[in-house]
Structure formats: structure tokens, C-alpha cells
């Protein structure tokens with residue numbers, strides 16, 4: 001039997017969806033599944049996009065890239081679908097390059113040989129209680145696996161306002177041969193960043209390369 005993976009995310013469903021959102025999930029989402037985009041294409045991946053503000057920004061700023069988002073929280077996926085469509089429920093032109101995997105990114109990566117120029121992870125769930133630490137996504141083994149999905153110059157960009165998790169990730173990275181930078185980036189605004197649950201003054205960022 002295959003080893004059961006530890007669940008790294010919280011709830012999958014939140015408040016009841018609107019009729020429009022449910023329609024978009026049933027009818028539009030299946031048309032936006034990532035295909036096994038060929039290696040020659042220039043792709044960007046965002047893991048745990050929440051409500052998708054940053055994913056939309058990536059799509060707008062990179063019209064020649066396919067931008068794939070993975071997120072198991074269905075209300076977040078529904079918010080993104082609402083935001084990228086017009087009143088006829090068609091995808092707006094600036095968001096035609098978005099693809100969505102509405103589930104655990106590890107299931108997506110297991111079945112994909114796609115390479116990415118950028119892999120973004122903003123505010124990964126910090127699981128602050130010691131008994132939940134094993135649920136943290138960004139342990140060494142996972143990051144090493146992610147690095148196999150980078151193009152030659154590709155980079156993984158991580159941002160978190162939870163400074164203890166940040167330090168923990170840096171310790172995990174010492175178990176790998178990956179190159180790590182800790183740049184002082186301007187704050188990237190997302191819904192979770194605005195909540196500032198960690199109560200820190202700013203998010204910290206990491207850039208990882210092969």
C-alpha cells in the first residue's frame with residue numbers, strides 16, 4: 001500500500017458558494033485544467049494561491065507564459081474563477097493564460113514533467129503548534145522535489161510573515177544542495193498577507209535555485 005501523505009492544508013470548503021460560483025466550478029473549471037504543458041513552454045506555477053490575487057497579477061504581467069495555480073480550497077478557486085470572468089462567464093482576455101489544479105499540488109507534480117521558470121509559494125500554512133509541525137509543506141524533501149521541476153535558471157520564490165517558519169525552512173534547506181538567497185523584496189500583497197496573523201512587521205522572502 002502507498003504511504004499516506006500528511007495533509008498540509010486546512011479546510012477545503014468554506015461558506016456556501018453563490019449560484020454563479022458553483023456554475024463556474026462545474027462548467028468552466030474543467031476547461032482550465034493544466035495539460036501536460038510541454039517542456040519548451042515557459043511556465044509559472046503558484047502553489048496555494050488562496051483567492052488568486054497574486055496569480056492574476058502573474059497572468060497579467062506574463063502574457064506569453066502559462067500560469068498554473070494549485071489550490072485545494074474550493075472557495076478560493078471559486079473566487080479566482082469569478083475574478084477572471086466577465087458577465088457572460090467567459091475568461092477575460094488578460095487571464096486566458098491561467099490554468100487551475102483545484103487540489104493538492106503534490107498530486108499535480110507527481111503526474112507532470114512540466115518545468116517552471118518560477119514557482120511561487122506565498123504564505124504557506126505555518127502550522128505554528130509543535131504538534132502540527134509535520135503538516136508543514138516546505139520540508140527539504142518537498143523542496144528538492146520542486147527543484148526537479150525548475151528550468152535551468154528557474155527559481156522558487158517563497159514569502160511568509162511567519163518568521164519562525166521562515167527560519168525553519170532555512171534549516172530544512174541546509175539538508176539540500178540548493179542555492180538560497182534571502183532578498184529584501186518589497187511586500188507582495190495578498191489576502192493572507194493583509195490578515196497578518198503572525199503579527200510581524202513584514203513578510204520575509206527566499207529565492208531558491210539549483
Ligand SMILES: C[S@@+](CC[C@H](N)C(=O)[O-])C[C@H]1O[C@@H](n2cnc3c(N)ncnc32)[C@H](O)[C@@H]1O
Pocket residue numbers: 008009010047048049050051070071072073076103104105106121122123124125126137190191192193
Ligand atoms: C495561508 S494560505 C495563503 C493563501 C495565499 N497564498 C495568500 O497569501 O493569500 C495557504 C494556502 O495554501 C494552500 N495549500 C496548503 N497545502 C497545499 C498543497 N499541498 N497544495 C496546494 N495548496 C496548498 C491552502 O489551501 C491555503 O489556501
